[in-house]
Amino acid sequence: MAEETKVFDVVFTGAGRMTGKMRNDVSVNFETMDETFALATDEGAFHGADGTASPPLALFAAVLTGCVMTQLRAFSKRMKIPIDAVEVNARLHWQGEQQGRDPYVTAPVGFDLDIDLKSDAPEADQRRLLDAAKKGCFIEQTLAKGLTVGHRLKTETGWQDA
């Protein structure tokens, strides 16, 4: 008998409001679970801001590091490949380019993760677990596939694609 294939949706919404010089408060809802998280981003003194919360890119570094760690742990049990006090070191590198005084344009250079599973399992098993974690990591899969974010702008005549 063929194995059953299950497809499931994961949807998050965010409602963002500017609440300080560079601070944004974002109420995030995990629709699938009906859980809500009160989150915020800010910038530091370099941007003339107050540093009341982490900048978006610092949060993103935590997301990229934490996402694969979460999958490693979730799949470790399922695949019966034991891991211990896993350590992950991440490096995220972007560049910006600015012509004269124009707004700058940004691009990613490379993101790298060094992973120490602290496991006695054979290397081949550790690699199988890491491969599964990469494929199960929503963030790494999104980055790998690429995605153009859709935008709509509120105009005098209503919401328009932008």
Next chain:
Amino acid sequence: MAEETKVFDVVFTGAGRMTGKMRNDVSVNFETMDETFALATDEGAFHGADGTASPPLALFAAVLTGCVMTQLRAFSKRMKIPIDAVEVNARLHWQGEQQGRDPYVTAPVGFDLDIDLKSDAPEADQRRLLDAAKKGCFIEQTLAKGLTVGHRLKTETGWQDA
């Protein structure tokens, strides 16, 4: 005389440690500014975890919402296009697919941002500002270009590509 082109690097590192059932503590360093942020991710009861911090995908929803808001504000001054109490509503949709009891495989479906600049500026100016903010947003540009994250695994013979 040609306008000067400036290129600048933005580098973040993250050091992640597992510190609870599904909790990860990540010390993030903004190398360029030598600033450090103590961040964490966790999962909720559905994953048998304690919900002591936001899940990675909730943080990511805040990152995607906050990143473009930050650029809108930064470039609003530079481009002399006034904006007021900007509101951004984001929707992030992923799917997972699972064969039998195998680890699931994930993929993005679509991310959408509805942006209300609360601005009296002409629509054409608002669109110019939004276009600049998209190009200046590190996260949206990274998603648009796509990127395969590099991995190394600590093995008995040292660090190996994985």
